Amino acid sequence: GGADESGSGNDDGKLTMGFAQVGAESGWRTANTKSVQEAAAAAGIELKFSDAQQKQENQIKAIRSYIAQKVDVIAFSPVVETGWDQVLKEAKDAKIPVILTDRAVDSKDTSLYKTFIGSDFVLEGKKAGEWLVKEYQGKSDTVNIVELQGTTGSAPANDRKSGFADVIKADPKFKVIASQTGEFTRAKGKEVMEAFLKANPKIDVLYAHNDDMGLGAIEAIEAAGKKPGVDIKIITVDAVKDGMTALAAGKINFIVECSPLLGPQLMDLAKKVVAGETVPQRVLTEETTFTPEQAKAVLPERKY
Amino acid sequence: MIDVGTPGTATAVARVPLSKKRPQKRHIPVLATAALFGLMYLVGVVSYPGFSDTQILLNIFIDNAFLLVVAVGMTFVILTGGIDLSVGAVVALTTMISAVLLRENWPAGAVLPLVLLVGTLLGLAMGCIIHFFEVPPFIATLAGMFLARGLCFVISDASIPITNSTWTGIADVRIWFGGFRITISVVIALVVLLIGAFVLAYTRFGRNVYALGGNQQSAMLMGLPVARTRVAVYTISGFCSALGGVLVSFYMSSGNSLHAQGMELDAIAAVVIGGTVLAGGSGYVFGTVLGVLVLGVIQTLITYADLNSWWTRIFIGALLFAFILLQRVVNRRT
């Protein structure tokens, strides 16, 4: 345990956590930050927070600074999977346990971090694909799919794409006829969908890597005089409030949840780790999927 | 040498009074920047316990070694009145190529010179397009930026870990002195810095760089090798970006298309904060170092300040503003 190593922040016996966030690039991320902050306050953990503005080097700097500040535990959402060995080794040398959130690192040396809590993006893509397969069971017509990818090169974009592709490739009737990045934003989602609609006369399904792009695409579809959710079926990932509203209204057909609310779980883990208890290497966030009916039911208490 | 002879007694002689000798006048901006950097550091020391640790100062070097190298290259370019927007992308491309080749089990000894060569050639190509085809530097290097980033994505759109033992071995080396540590990267950056400063101050090429920034037309009419110099600065910048990329791959042990996003702006900002004028012709590499350190301290202050995401940005902007305002005031006074 690190609590006895004495640090600047824990003279009062309070646990200090350094949390290096990726940034505030989306509403999802902001909800994630909020969840961590609120859970820390509720759990009586002193939280040192820093925003890396989507830059890995900033995150490394922040972690270094937490080591220098001698916090009790470090948690962070890696911007990318690779390249953490060095700084994690430094943390290990300083006997500060590390918890990964939201996304894994690909280090071979698993002793560098205590545990990883977060979603599985590949699994999300698979869930989206499975729904599609089920939806079109028994039909033999080709299903023309267009895909709005996340930011090129980002892990969620890569994984959600491959998970989805894995599932649908079993059946040749599913054809991805166009796939382009919408950079996770509504504006790009709309712009790209507009072009898709003009270039492809027949689109059956839209798969968007997040709700925002899907919401942008819905506007494009409506402007083209089609009915989203009916003329074109829409699957998205995330389940933020705006997305759930559209789902409840039938404009989206299926949403795979990717929950940002892992604060409470994280704080539990942190306490256990600092106390020296053993924790599982991998903790999945509690996530589900939503159909329009389910969305209507949970919408009133949806927070983010 | 021509002997003009002694002046005739009858000819009146223009006796222009010599301006008062203030040899350091041109160094004042750099000195002012140094002083302000010191002030900023002091603010950190006073506000946050633990900030006074010398290792924090060294960490600024460790964390910014690659930026330093890139900014030195940028200094050359900006001194000629040009600009290089491709540096961040070339850094990323370097990490990407290194990672891929190392994954294919190429020896580190072959990968290193190869990636440096790629960056250098990219710089050379941009320099040629800028000089011989008279494409504005901003646009030529913007295209270079698209190209290099584009190549990254073509190579792979996922990040690639670097596990080569030589590479990680170099990355892991810590040089200890008196209980403090720095990395090899810092040493490399300092060497690049010294070479850069020497070249600019003590070689003909370096002086041609200043002349070009002073007035390109004049430099040409004075018979200076304008083409060679102009192409060379972009080549140097390309090399420095590639070397910076290698240091990044040491720092983050991975190749990633998304590495070093926006680093061009950081480098330009560092150069300008260091007192170099964007129009070219005046400035020093040591100013650039101070610029990098200022950005580094700002970043460090941020991690200590425990700020919300958006306040982080506002705070960075405010610190930058305060710094530049003070810099203006100090320089105007003198």
Next chain:
Amino acid sequence: MKAVVRHRLFWPAVMLVVLLIGNTFYSPSFLKVTLRDGHFYGSLVDILRSATPLALVALGMTVVIATAGIDLSVGSVMAISGATACLWISELGDQNAVGGVLVAVALALLLSLVLGVWNGFLVAAIGIQPIIATLILMVAGRGIAQLITGGQIITVNSSPYKVIGAGYALAIPVSVIIVAVFVAVAAVLVRRSALGLLVESVGGNPTASRLAGIKSARYIWIAYVFAGLCAGIAGLIFSSNVSSADGNNAGNLIELDAILAVVIGGTALTGGRFSIAGSILGAVVIKTLDITIYTVGVPTSSTLLFKAIVVIALCLAQSPAFRAKFARRRSAAEATA
């Protein structure tokens, strides 16, 4: 004919035509514009509509660049403008109230003007180098935009607001009308008054301008305020188009595209002579390129590479030095053949 070829906008125009024709190979109906739901519908309409924010930003950027300056903060100003308007509208009791929406728009534009004044103050009054002066707002402005939105995407449900960016009037997109009118007014204002001349003079030779009695600070200031206003309107169109404000992503990296548009349009980054029509054409070329990428289905991993190749080709085509060398090589080849 020769005069046409030598015109500074000849090559960008050629590029535009080539892109449009190229698109029809992939999507034969690309150039077709039909009437659907009472408004024009087609890829050409999309191009114009999605080019509007960029064209506006490029317009402001043109004037700033003419003073030998640069404005990196336009993207942040866009984000702030959109966020302000959406925040105000989202607090309205009735989001469809035209009065409330107008107040929101006015508020956003006022704020954009203030931000322009701030940039102008740093450059013209304090004398900070433009790239750094506007870098301050570029960084801090994103923070301010996120502060306004609370880091969330503010979604509004206001049909009057939606009209600005996604509505149609006389079957034409309202945003296109707004931009066309605004650009026309700005162009007339700049060219019919002496503003254009004085700005070009200040950018071309500041010392000489001062000695000719031109108050350069005033014109530099005007340029940044104008750029702020343009970015503000662009922000409104952008956010209205998707009925939401995204503090983090709205206008992200648009400064690069805008500068590219300005340069494609024939305005030198060193200041002086500027061409508004050129910048607008530049913006349309860039947007067409984007749309082409979606239409043709360039794989995401190659989009940047594709963009790079097009930009390089365009730059070389536009470079007289390149054409001269190329022509010489060809005539030499013919001679030996």
Next chain:
Amino acid sequence: MDEILTMRGIGKRFPGVVALDGVDFTLRAGEVHALLGENGAGKSTLIKLLTGVYDIDAGEIRLDGVPVRFTGPGQAQAAGISTVYQEVNLCPNLSVAENIMIGREPRRFGKISWSKVRQHAGALVARLDLSVDVTAPLSSYSIAVQQMIAIARAVDVSAKVLILDEPTSSLDASEVQQLFALMRRLRDDGVAIVFVSHFLDQVYEIADRITVLRNGGLVGEWAVADLPQLALVEKMIGKELSALERLEEQGRPSVAALERGAPLVAADGVGRAGSITPFDLTIHKGEVVGLAGLLGSGRTEVARLLFGADRADSGTIQIDGKPVAMRGPGTAMTHGMAFCSENRRTEGLVEELTVRENIILALQARRGWSRPLSRRRQDELVSKYIKALDIRPADPDRPVRNLSGGNQQKVLLARWLITEPRLLIIDEPTRGIDVGAKTEIQKLVAELSDGGMAVLFISAELEEVLRLSHKIAVLRERRLVEVLENDDAVDQDRIMATIAGGNP
């Protein structure tokens, strides 16, 4: 004498202009060869073609009998051709020493030895009798000093051909003499020198042969002895000299008569630390006040302070008897002042704008942006002054950058004349202007003052100052030492004596 350089059938066209057509030029070792012609005749272009600044369209160049074609001044320099181009072409951001030595700095193991650079440059400027601090940036010196430094750089490169394009245009008599001494010495060492100048007296003093160009064509080549000055002028302008009447000594009003009323402008103790000692000066309506002095004696500084281009740190300026707070050129202009700077390239013209735009700039600035001059009014004004000053080519929509040096100077003058100032300050207005145009400008000044305009006239040519001024203020070492009434008692010697400090 052996021909060291021959140019045959040289042709060059720029878009819309044939700058040179079939020009021959022969240069022999050990001669000073004057290249003459009106403004825009093509002198500078010929030089730039020779040294590879521009590509040649037609013709052949032989150096020592071998055909050559340089791709740039660097190559020409390496082949032994050293050039001082018309406008000062040095780097303002570098030190004086560096401007002299750049590209040929003494090195040890590749490392520049700065002490040697300074030493060498210092010795060189000392021998040219320039008292400048070689470590100071070039930009801190006046145009004239910069011109000397450019010459120092060129002659220090041991060359077989030395080209001087209007080197004397901003030098005063003593500097010119020094330069000539230097040129004679070089000529005697066998260096071939090309000398371009609009000062015909200087040509006859130094040159051995003359080549005349007109409108881009060759008129001919003569030995100096075979071509009397009158004939030369006729060759240059291509018509009888009668058209070029001399400035008659008309009955000019006396200073006493002019100064009966209150002064238009009165400077009282105006000065600026470090650049000029406080001075008093009054200028009346219709009066031409000349400023005389050596290089860097502070003439330009006097003008700049009066115009508000630099802020005075002491004294007051009264206009029409009322003190005026000079906040900058704008203030001066609203009170009817105009200032035509000596430094036309950096302080005068906006190079990429057209002739028209450059001419209306000051007037437009005074009117403000919201009251543009109508296009008709512009055309009227511009064509009037293009005609009056004979600006060539007479195309108002050509970029001013492409005009020859002399014509650029005229454009600058036109800019200020159309503002119809009450006080016109002109700093070296006749620099680089050909004989015909020079007389025109002198005539203009006399006419303007007859019409009631006050003129502050600065020129390095004492003769010109004497001819035009009612009153001459003499400066020495940045101090106004005396104001002389220009009566019959005053002549060049008298002024030289004052300049030199009393001892003749």
